[in-house]
């Protein structure tokens with residue numbers, strides 16, 4: 001794309017050539033970015049990722065594991081809630097939300113009482129179990145917070161609708177959201193507990209990403225109670241659909257996904273919306289495979305990163321075109337305002353990428 005950028009600039013200098021230019025001649029250059037792997041000394045799979053800054057990062061995953069660094073990934077502490085060793089392997093913390101080096105909420109996925117939530121306010125020394133699912137049909141996938149108090153966690157449909165639980169006290173107590181305002185799910189529709197981004201809170205709105213049905217869908221709400229659902233352009237199926245929905249402001253968002261059984265399949269696996277998710281347009285060029293997570297880069301309004309098991313990609317035009325930045329496997333990505341993106345995944349992989357390029 002850098003070459004393309006130069007061609008456009010050259011063309012602009014030729015008198016009379018401008019009519020031949022595309023409608024939008026500005027072609028931002030794609031920076032060269034590479035992931036810097038951090039040693040976590042862990043072989044767990046970290047689908048839960050919540051960086052607070054370029055220094056403080058929490059990851060969570062298999063075998064009930066939670067790790068935290070406070071020095072930018074040079075060293076990691078295992079601050080997992082304590083389980084009997086024979087029971088820890090049952091728990092998969094697929095989502096985590098941290099506010100500081102001290103406070104975080106972590107979600108364990110699974111059937112029955114495996115779906116549960118723990119909260120810490122002392123950096124993981126003490127965890128309180130604040131929610132244990134009692135609904136046999138529920139399976140919690142992900143959670144999101146719009147501030148330090150108000151959050152939602154999302155379960156696959158119960159009695160034909162996605163089930164949501166809500167907290168107004170930073171995760172200490174949870175109540176089931178009245179299903180009245182939630183549209184009916186389609187037969188086979190569910191969310192993907194792949195990266196903690198199947199529910200999103202952004203700019204005063206809430207979103208849910210779904211799959212299992214074709215196409216994958218996105219639900220949107222301004223209060224977490226009254227929801228509308230839209231088709232996306234991302235194909236869905238038993239292992240396919242929208243895995244991650246992210247909004248940079250109240251209007252503009254991206255969705256990524258694909259089929260996790262086809263890691264390098266990239267048919268129509270990314271889309272963007274400029275109307276708060278009411279309608280979705282497919283990208284023009286796509287990430288290099290199934291992508292489970294995406295994150296906007298704060299302060300770079302058109303720039304976002306997507307990751308999946310077959311690699312990672314960047315967009316510099318708001319999700320219309322995606323460019324490969326690596327082929328290593330990751331599940332989740334989150335960027336922080338310091339211009340650093342963090343990614344995490346299988347076999348204890350955690351990496352950071354410094355976004356200093358002036359786009």
Ligand SMILES: *[C@@H]1O[C@H](CO)[C@@H](O)[C@H](O)[C@H]1NC(C)=O
Pocket residue numbers: 041
């Ligand atoms: C890695 O973890 C193992 C097992 O807990 C421990 O024995 C070893 O010292 C650790 N290595 C480093 C570099 O932290």
Ligand SMILES: *[C@@H]1O[C@H](CO)[C@@H](O)[C@H](O)[C@H]1NC(C)=O
Pocket residue numbers: 084086087
């Ligand atoms: C392990 O989990 C099972 C099932 O939840 C429970 O009955 C048992 O008491 C747990 N074991 C310990 C040692 O906590």
Ligand SMILES: *[C@@H]1O[C@H](CO)[C@@H](O)[C@H](O)[C@H]1NC(C)=O
Pocket residue numbers: 126127128
């Ligand atoms: C841990 O938190 C629980 C619930 O808030 C509290 O009852 C308990 O005293 C705390 N334990 C420690 C060691 O701080």
Ligand SMILES: *[C@@H]1O[C@H](CO)[C@@H](O)[C@H](O)[C@H]1NC(C)=O
Pocket residue numbers: 214215231
């Ligand atoms: C959404 O997609 C489904 C399946 O293709 C289709 O039946 C339905 O009409 C679509 N809804 C809208 C509003 O386009």
Ligand SMILES: *[C@@H]1O[C@H](CO)[C@@H](O)[C@H](O)[C@H]1NC(C)=O
Pocket residue numbers: 288311324325326327
């Ligand atoms: C990743 O692999 C794809 C397909 O082989 C290739 O086109 C792309 O350039 C690779 N990306 C990087 C950053 O090496």
